[in-house]
Each structure stands twice: as C-alpha cells, then as structure tokens.
Amino acid sequence: QHRTEALPLHSPAPPPAAPPPPLSTSAGSSASSSDLLGREVSAASSEPPPASPASEPGTPQQPPRRAGRGRDDNEDEDDGGEDEDEDDDDDELQTMATTTTTPRDGNNEQHEERSDDDDEDSADDSADEPTGGIRGSFPAAAPAGRRRMSLAPSHSPHLQALMELLTTPAAPLASAASNADLIAALRRARTLTSPAVERAFRLCPRADFVGGAGRDHAYANAPLRLPALGFNVSAPSVYTEALQGLEVREGERVLDVGSGCGLLTAMAAVMVGRGGCVVGCDLVDETVGFARGNVARLREQSAEFAAGAGAVEFVKENVILMDLDAALPPAARAHARGSGGGGGGGGGDLRFHKIHCGATCPEENIQDLLRLLRPGGLLVTPCGNELVKITKPSPTNPSPPVESLAQVIYGDLVIPPRKDIWRRRFLSYLRNYSHLPPPAPSPDAAPGPAGKGAARLGDAEGADFWVRFAEDPGCEAVPAHRSVLEGRSEHFRAMFGAGMSDSDAEEVCVPFPKELFVECLRFMYTDEVHFGDLSPVELLDVGNFYQLPASFFRLCESRLLESVNCDTAADILKVSEHYGLDALKRCVMRFIVNNLAEVRRSEGWRSVDPALVEETLEEACRLLQGAAKLFD
Numbered sequence: 202q203h204r205t206e207a208l209p210l211h212s213p214a215p216p217p218a219a220p221p222p223p224l225s226t227s228a229g230s231s232a233s234s235s236d237l238l239g240r241e242v243s244a245a246s247s248e249p250p251p252a253s254p255a256s257e258p259g260t261p262q263q264p265p266r267r268a269g270r271g272r273d274d275n276e277d278e279d280d281g282g283e284d285e286d287e288d289d290d291d292d293e294l295q296t297m298a299t300t301t302t303t304p305r306d307g308n309n310e311q312h313e314e315r316s317d318d319d320d321e322d323s324a325d326d327s328a329d330e331p332t333g334g335i336r337g338s339f340p341a342a343a344p345a346g347r348r349r350m351s352l353a354p355s356h357s358p359h360l361q362a363l364m365e366l367l368t369t370p371a372a373p374l375a376s377a378a379s380n381a382d383l384i385a386a387l388r389r390a391r392t393l394t395s396p397a398v399e400r401a402f403r404l405c406p407r408a409d410f411v412g413g414a415g416r417d418h419a420y421a422n423a424p425l426r427l428p429a430l431g432f433n434v435s436a437p438s439v440y441t442e443a444l445q446g447l448e449v450r451e452g453e454r455v456l457d458v459g460s461g462c463g464l465l466t467a468m469a470a471v472m473v474g475r476g477g478c479v480v481g482c483d484l485v486d487e488t489v490g491f492a493r494g495n496v497a498r499l500r501e502q503s504a505e506f507a508a509g510a511g512a513v514e515f516v517k518e519n520v521i522l523m524d525l526d527a528a529l530p531p532a533a534r535a536h537a538r539g540s541g542g543g544g545g546g547g548g549g550d551l552r553f554h555k556i557h558c559g560a561t562c563p564e565e566n567i568q569d570l571l572r573l574l575r576p577g578g579l580l581v582t583p584c585g586n587e588l589v590k591i592t593k594p595s596p597t598n599p600s601p602p603v604e605s606l607a608q609v610i611y612g613d614l615v616i617p618p619r620k621d622i623w624r625r626r627f628l629s630y631l632r633n634y635s636h637l638p639p640p641a642p643s644p645d646a647a648p649g650p651a652g653k654g655a656a657r658l659g660d661a662e663g664a665d666f667w668v669r670f671a672e673d674p675g676c677e678a679v680p681a682h683r684s685v686l687e688g689r690s691e692h693f694r695a696m697f698g699a700g701m702s703d704s705d706a707e708e709v710c711v712p713f714p715k716e717l718f719v720e721c722l723r724f725m726y727t728d729e730v731h732f733g734d735l736s737p738v739e740l741l742d743v744g745n746f747y748q749l750p751a752s753f754f755r756l757c758e759s760r761l762l763e764s765v766n767c768d769t770a771a772d773i774l775k776v777s778e779h780y781g782l783d784a785l786k787r788c789v790m791r792f793i794v795n796n797l798a799e800v801r802r803s804e805g806w807r808s809v810d811p812a813l814v815e816e817t818l819e820e821a822c823r824l825l826q827g828a829a830k831l832f833d
Contacts, residue, residue: 401468459559463492477511558582691748771805
C-alpha cells in the first residue's frame with residue numbers, strides 16, 4: 202500500500218537504436234476494442250508498454266519507445282513507386298544513429314557516449330526485448346545531452362519535419378533548489394494548472410515531509426527513497442496529476458490510501474479548507490507515526506497552514522478491509538454528522554467524497570475502494586500502468602466514463618487473503634441492513650407568514666399562541682407560533698383550518714406531560730429532539746397524536762435502535778410493529794437472526810406474536826439469499 206514508485210511516463214524521445222515509424226498509416230488500423238475497465242480503446246492508439254522486469258525501487262529503466270504507425274500489406278501496390286522513395290528514406294533514417302546520455306541512478310550518473318558501431322550489436326539484441334516505462338528516480342523527460350540529427354538538403358521535407366519531432370527533447374523538469382523553484386518548473390511544464398493545487402504545494406514544502414536524509418533532493422521532480430521507512434515519496438508531478446484529477450472542493454472529506462509521509466494528505470487538507478477533513482491510511486505503525494508527526498510539525502511552524510487546512514487524521518488500516526463504522530477517526534465522524542461545517546459534511550453518511558490511492562489497485566478490487574465513496578464521488582488510482590479517474594455511479598449519472606490521467610508505474614496495493622475479503626463483505630452486508638437511513642431534514646413550514654426558523658422556540662415576543670398542560674394546570678404556559686404549529690403538525694393544521702370555535706383560540710390545553718410536548722415542539726422549530734432520559738416510546742405516542750413529520754419518527758427509531766440488545770430486541774420488535782416503523786422492524790429482525798439463541802431466552806420473546814416470528818424467519822431467508830450473491 203506504500204507509494205513505492207510513482208512516475209509519469211510522458212512520451213519520451215526514442216532510444217537511438219529504435220527503428221523509426223513508417224510514414225504512412227494503415228487503412229485498417231481503426232478497429233476498436235474494450236479494455237478491462239470497460240472503456241473503448243482504439244487499436245491505432247499507443248498502448249502503454251509492459252513494465253520491465255522488477256528491479257530495486259529507485260532504479261531507472263529503459264524508457265519506452267515511441268510507437269510506430271501500422272501499415273497494410275497491400276499498401277505497396279496502392280502507393281506505386283512512391284514507396285520505394287520512402288523505403289530509401291527509412292533506410293537512411295535507420296543508419297543515422299545518435300549518441301545519448303542516459304540517466305543511470307539517483308545520483309544522475311550517466312552512461313558514457315558510445316559510437317553507432319559500438320551500439321549496433323546491443324541495439325539488435327534489445328530490439329526484441331519488451332521495454333517498460335521509467336521506474337525509479339527520474340521524471341519522464343528526454344535525457345539531457347541528446348544530440349540533434351542533421352539531414353542533407355536532399356531529404357524530403359516531411360522526413361525533415363519528422364526528424365525534428367523525434368530529436369527535439371521535451372522541456373525537462375529538473376531538480377529545483379527550493380519549493381518556489383519546483384512550483385515554477387511545474388508551471389512552465391504546464392503540469393501544474395490548478396491554483397488550488399499550487400497553493401497546496403506552497404503551504405506544504407516537500408522538504409518538511411522527507412526527513413533529514415531526503416532534504417538535499419527534496420525538490421527534484423522524481424520519487425525520493427526513504428530507506429529507514431522502506432518506501433518512496435512520489436514525484437511532485439504525479440501528485441499534481443492526482444490532486445488535479447480529484448477536483449477536491451472545500452468542505453469535502455477525502456481518503457488518502459497509502460499516505461506514506463503524509464505530504465499528499467496535508468496538501469488535500471489545504472484544498473478542503475477548515476470545513477473539510479482528510480484521512481490518511483497506511484499499513485505500518487512507523488509510517489503512520491511519521492506522517493502524523495510531519496503534519497503536526499507543519500501546523501506548529503506554519504500559521505497559514507494551521508489557519509486554513511482542514512482536520513487531518515491517520516489510521517493504520519488495510520483499505521480493502523476498512524470498516525468505516527469502526528475505523529473512521531473522531532474528526533471524520535464528526536464531519537460526517539455535520540459538525541465539520543462546509544458543504545461536504547452532514548447527513549450521517551460516513552463515506553468519502555474523494556479517494557486517492559497511492560498504489561496499483563487490481564481491477565477486481567476497484568469495487569472495494571468505490572464502496573467507501575459517496576455516489577458521484579471520485580477515485581483516482583493507478584490501475585495497470587495508468588493513473589485513472591473513476592466516478593462512482595449515481596442516480597443522475599448511472600454510467601460515468603473512466604478517464605485516463607497519465608501513464609505511471611506504482612507499487613502494488615497490498616491485497617488481503619480472499620477469505621478475509623469475503624468475511625468483510627458479509628459483515629458489511631449484515632451491518633448495512635441493520636442501519637437506519639439518515640433522517641432527511643424537514644421542509645420549511647407552510648403555509649404561514651413566518652415559517653420554520655423565523656420564530657424561535659420559547660420566544661414570548663411575537664408569540665400568538667400558548668400551550669397549557671392538563672396534567673399540571675398550575676404550570677406556566679409555553680409560548681408558540683401558529684404558523685410553525687400549522688406547518689409542522691397535521692393535527693394543528695386541521696384545528697386552525699376547521700372554521701370551528703377553537704380555530705381562533707389563542708391557547709390550547711394538551712393531554713401530555715410538559716417535558717414530552719416541549720420536545721415535540723422543539724422538533725417543530727429545529728428538527729431536533731433532546732431525548733435525555735425521556736422514553737422514545739412515549740415520544741412516539743405524542744408524535745403520533747399530533748401527526749408530526751416522518752423525520753420525527755426516524756429520530757425515535759434511531760434512539761430505539763441504539764438500545765437493541767438480546768434482552769430488549771423482542772420488546773422493540775413489538776413497538777416497531779405497533780407504530781408501523783418498518784425500517785426499525787427490519788433492523789431488529791436482522792439482529793434477532795444473528796443472535797437467535799440468546800434472544801429466544803429473553804422474557805420478551807415469549808410474548809411475540811406468531812406472525813412476527815414468521816416474518817423474522819422470512820427475513821432470515823432473505824439475508825441468506827443476499828449473502829450468497831456476495832460469493833458469485
């Protein structure tokens with residue numbers, strides 16, 4: 202799960218021994234097929250080259266050759282004599298070898314220049330060998346020191362243009378002396394285009410995250426090895442591609458898988474702002490502690506980061522087995538419940554808005570990452586030799602495309618044993634069916650000139666209605682507003698609109714204890730209920746009498762579900778049946794199925810209606826059928 206190698210493979214110039222591409226294209230090369238991610242791939246497009254044999258992390262390998270264009274076997278007959286001239290040009294082009302200097306290792310040592318004659322045999326030997334992308338310490342730019350070829354005036358113009366294209370090196374992203382120089386180099390190369398990502402780079406200097414051993418090369422656009430911790434820090438240009446692809450917005454919740462030194466995690470925290478939250482996930486205690494210390498130190502040293510970055514938490518987890526209910530840190534859990542502010546929290550949904558994975562995820566495990574995303578959320582992960590951007594399907598976008606951001610080589614994501622994955626999926630399946638959906642906020646009161654929120658609970662000023670209590674006639678009346686009561690209670694709406702004698706009354710006497718009615722009144726004003734020691738069942742009685750919105754009953758269901766155990770399950774099952782709380786009943790039934798032996802010994806089970814017992818048995822059958830699908 203460590204981010205061991207992460208390097209862009211942007212079309213480098215070809216090695217000197219590589220044969221040039223033919224100058225004509227095949228008429229039949231436009232056939233298309235589908236890749237493993239379900240995208241349509243043109244046969245004429247260049248596929249990323251297979252990775253070269255594994256080597257020590259940080260060791261560069263031969264860059265991939267530029268793919269040539271295809272040619273039909275019958276094309277010679279159609280082209281006539283013109284092909285003979287082009288074949289001659291090709292022969293001349295193949296004899297024009299150029300000497301190069303190729304990076305050898307992380308210290309920028311270079312091969313000595315060799316003549317064409319010296320390289321001829323080795324070039325022939327390597328022509329049949331598969332070539333992979335750059336792996337290790339160097340960005341995918343043309344090697345420094347490449348000589349430009351010159352052509353005699355007799356060569357055709359199109360060949361001259363082709364030679365210029367092949368021999369002109371791309372602008373390299375060289376090692377920079379400072380963070381500002383690195384940012385400037387990324388901008389010059391047009392890799393860094395997002396102001397938000399640029400600000401994240403500025404507030405999170407790479408040198409602050411690589412320890413003392415890596416500071417000398419901290420601003421090189423290359424992976425940086427941290428030997429003491431056993432992983433590489435990805436190249437800055439790769440971080441740029443990933444963060445720009447994620448489109449992180451303020452207030453969101455982000456998961457960084459394989460967080461390593463914590464640099465990308467901190468950068469994402471800058472982008473989500475004070476209202477957001479970022480969770481870094483890694484497998485090794487020392488790595489998690491290292492990242493946590495880096496971010497804590499940055500908060501102490503940078504007032505701008507401390508003032509503008511969101512909450513950052515690190516956990517030791519394998520993301521494939523991650524259980525959000527158990528593993529989500531307190532800051533992320535609070536953000537999910539809405540206390541984190543911004544536009545991203547709230548609703549009780551623990552899933553993330555964006556996920557970055559810093560290791561190559563096998564295609565069959567992509568769904569294990571997507572399950573942690575909200576519908577419409579974005580996942581950026583290496584898959585094969587591509588850095589891909591995947592949008593989780595949503596009702597408004599049921600079939601989103603998969604976008605390729607760059608060609609890269611990463612280390613592999615650590616995949617746990619299959620039996621552990623199945624166990625997690627099964628337990629997650631059971632848990633999902635044992636949770637109530639979060640209550641939806643109620644709409645504003647209507648009709649009425651004030652509406653919900655315009656008047657405050659207990660505000661006597663402006664109150665036009667008073668509530669008294671039959672059980673305590675001497676109790677002080679509670680002020681209320683007709684517009685709120687009429688908009689939030691079917692009972693009061695019918696009372697005020699009936700045209701009878703009590704429609705214009707300025708007060709009402711209710712048949713319930715004050716503490717119960719006040720909580721129902723609180724809900725009508727704020728969508729909240731402070732249960733305290735109050736019984737949810739008694740509050741259900743009051744809410745049912747005054748016909749409050751469905752979200753009130755969902756809050757009571759949630760409170761009852763928290764109290765379900767082997768002794769109370771049977772009684773709560775009967776309550777759910779009595780008040781028609783179907784979601785609660787389904788959850789309790791599934792708890793009973795999972796704990797049947799203990800529940801059957803409880804006092805409440807003896808008085809359960811036989812029809813409810815039969816429904817519980819049917820629910821057990823549905824559970825088994827659903828679980829069987831997990832293993833298909």
